[in-house]
Amino acid sequence: MTQVVEGIERIKEYRERLVGLLDFMSKLPPEQQNPVAMAVVTMMKEKDEQLIDAAETGKPIVCTWYGNCIEVLSGMGIAFFNPVIDLMFHLGLTDYADAKECDKYNLDDKICSLVRYAVYSMENKLHPRPTCFIAMQEPCDGQLMLHQAFTQLDHLKGVPFFSIDPSYGHTDKDFEYVAKQLKDMVKFVEEKTGVKYDFEKVKAVVDETNKQYAIWAECNELMKASPAPLPSFAIPDAFWPLMQHLKVGNPVYTKIMETVRDVAKANVEKGVGPVMNEQIRIFWPDLDPLWSEKLGQWLAEEWNAVVVQTFQGLTPYTPVDTSNEDAMFFGLARRAVAEVPMIRQGRGWTDVVVEDVTNAIQDYNIDAVLFSGHMGHKDQSGINYFMKKACRDMKVPLLTLTTSLFDERYTPLDKVKNDISNFFSANGWKRNKKA
């Protein structure tokens, strides 16, 4: 029976907006339609519908986070949400309405914008009350603390809470430690939701993600071509939500990813790409910014420049062995703490950052590194020396900005563009004469 549930109004609002967006997209002339974008929006709508159904019919709902092996929840068929994904997606469609409300929220504004959105949205009941929480304690202090803050909100008191301690290194011992906790997590979820875990169902999800990550790796390979076959940020922007935020392991996603790969492959074979006179190949060592599309378009038009790889796209995603349960959880643990972007680079020592930057510069024939200097990444503020040294050793210029990846108002885009232009000019690159 359908129930009236507190916190579901906002999810319905999201769904209605996505229905409208899909309607708009489908009415565009065929040459302007983007089947990948439409598919991603459709998946987001379906996620919201699953959440609404679960809330209205009393099914369990888990509040979790990327990097928490959502393959398990997907395989168990449990509705879940990450408190910031919908909110951030809809910022661009609502003139940053929630971000403006969040400006007034009484939590230090020097904390990561994304982390602030999460606490703001939970306190303001923009989600149904979850059956339980799965907390992420990595890669930063903000993440660690936001989950603690949830437990102190009056309406969330008593919601059971499970947290995964990530360890610091990249050895098998580290992954075994996390794998044991993932097994504990399964027991916790079973106990709190009443849903039984079935190895075969989770294995099917993980097997599908293995295929999807393999396609992602193929796309990365194709981006090594010059001109790059796809626009700045395109691959990680499209694939990241499919792999870590929506109901992962869906074969429909595999088709979407194959479509992207095939377009890239065809472009490489034809020797074409969105920036034909490619002048500057850029590495962006961080998550993609929410304002990636605007930045990417400007880089192409003004400087014939392309962001060919980012930390969000560059990650090994070692295939997870699903031949038995122990192997699968070990592989999922490794994926969760050593391969999911930002967690991979932010959780432990600086060696991974240096290695990733060095490899990216070499493998993607990078001309320049643009470091976002995201205001929430306090650990990155302490890798200044390493980032400079890695770029200097590779003889590639580095620009360190100060931005918020999740709030373009923090450093206005015009200021970012100006800093980038000065940097490019100082390094001898010429503006596109057409611009």
Next chain:
Amino acid sequence: MSRNTQIPALEPLMKASQTIFNDELKACKAQGGKIVGYLQEEIPEEIFTAAGLVPVAVRGVGSDGTELAEAYFRQLTCNYVRNTFNTILNGDWDFLDGAVYSNHCDHARRIYDNWATLPGNPAYHFVYVPKSIGPRETEFYREELKKLIEATEKRFNVKITSESLTAAIKLHNETRRLQQQIYDMQKGEQVYLKGSELLLVMMAANCVPRVRYNQLLKELIEQLKAVGPTIKPTLRLMYTGGHADSQEFFELLEKQGGDIIVDNAAFGTRACAKLISEEGCPLEAIVNYYQDQKPSATRIGGTADARMQRVVDLVKEYKLDGVISARLFMCDLWAFEQFMMRKRLEKEGVPLLELEVDYQLDGEGQIRTRVQAFIESILARKNN
């Protein structure tokens, strides 16, 4: 009312707490002692003592700026870390024979990465301290401590035995018992120490060889008891926060008409609230103490209720009128702690002042005004 009689044992403790290479450490070094720097709170100092070393908390007290550190840390890093690293680059810590760091927070953990790049640096080990508590975390932490023991033995060519660990536990427990006595003396209507004195005496435990510290603390207690409680607070306040350790800052708080009676600082009440078991396997006792028994650091997941309750309990135990909390600019851990504390203390009807400060005292006028307003509002409420 203030104290008119000199307390001789106070001066060496307070002086030592305000100097990196203080006279006590110089004397130790002159006698061939070896000193290890560490990040205070979650790395067991007992292990260093058991190895015959003197543990000293690495911090930036007395720093004259952050210019040198700017090449390593951007402005998003807190000033405690930038000042501390500046003192490292300045050579102020060159007397160290070793240094051990942990993943305490996103800012401080990068000191280790950067320190390790400097020629001849003393950083020899990093301890991962789990971010939550439970049997799996305890098991992992135990293994981490075994690695620390092994690394320390190797570096200093010593053997850490069960006997030496037990002796170290007893020595550090003695410190905790003496510190508990100091705090007990702050519970009466009149108290023995001003807040600035109390906090610096506590901080001195982290920068004075332990046997000497215990001796000075015993003398301090005797001398204070001989004089009696001479300070009658107008208002009874608690300080809570992360990393503040300068005399000027604590004096600024108390000069405005309120008195800091007690604290909820890592180097204060949290350092001495519990004793380590002196029975059974000493390593196990250390693991249990740091993982399960000691009041948790801000960052430990699943302990928020206990942390908030501890603040409320201290307010009741010391009959406090209010709480002053201070976070450093850019500190996410304490920004959240204040966020949670605000909600809890409001429910309890306890006045709370939230300050955002720099590690080196800056914006003195603004802090003074805010503390004054806070004290006036409590006094007005009391008088009504």
